[in-house]
Amino acid sequence: MRTTLAYFKGSFWFTAVCLALAAFLGWYERGTVANMVGTVLIVALLGVLEVSLSFDNAVVNATVMREMTEIWRHRFLTWGMAIAVFGMRFLFPVAVVSVVAKIGPIETVRLAAFDPAEYARLLTSAHVALGAFGGAFLGMVCLKYFFDTEKEVHWIGLVERQLVRLGKFEAVELALVLLALYGFSRMLPAGEAHEFLVAGIFGLVTFIAVDAVGEFMKPEETGVQDIHRAGMAGFLYLNVLDASFSFDGVIGAFALTNELFVIALGLGVGAMFVRSLTILLVDRGTLESYAYLEHGAFYAVGALALFMLLGTIVEVPQAVTGLVGAVLIGLSFWSSVRELRRRVAGANPSGAGLPVGGGSRAN
16 A cells, blocks of 8 residues: 555655746846745745645545546546646646736736736636626536435434425426525625626536536446546536635635645645545545545535535635635544444444444434
């Protein structure tokens, strides 16, 4: 079995390269050791923040990757890494600013390089659309999990059993998210309300489209071709999911620096560690051993979706978002440990041995 450190070997090498590039950028901009060290520290801090805010992302990713073949897991760690770092942390902000400012992508990159303050202002001005899109998509991810009528393992049974019953009604999660979008739009000025609703609807359409692709590619047999189709669907879903998770982090990173390239390096470091953590969770069967961990992660996803929608109206500090997610996952882990000990005591009164998988069933 691979050691825990072995899972993060690639992440450490990637971090070393990013920190070296950060040092080069710092020296190139000012030509001083102080600026070089400062840039390296900012990249390191952004990486730590991304990891701390994205543990729920790793757990949710792991729930999807359990059904993927080894080759598609590897592709998620390699190709998905390129999409996450170069696509979502660099190209996506450029595309957003390009659309908002109605300028070409090359001019946008020039703006990011030579006028980072204006670039940051333009990107931040799109927070309403990004919050609505990400909030709607992640809201559907959360509700689909809890409204699943085949879900048998419950963490907070009093709540989750009722949600499973509601899941028997067709498209109930879609109706709830639409109502939430309408309610939040009523608290925004007319111009922003229209932008909010349009972006939210596109978030819903994106979720429906990705979910439809997943259903279409779901294997009906055990053939190799069917398994690869399912892996491809999971790969697509994971990358869209990562994109939704990253909206808040990309915008929030501008609280530390306005420099696009520094932000891409820092968030890229965090994204790499999140992917390594995801692989570890899958290989070690952590979600099977700790029955309620994924419940806590999906509650955290729901909280993030709510905060993204709320952030279009009032400022929500990233520290609050991260703290709520950490508390929910921490509580679910604690409950999982207690449940595991209870099962051990029931199955083996002498206390010898530990079961590997499972989880308590609904009562």
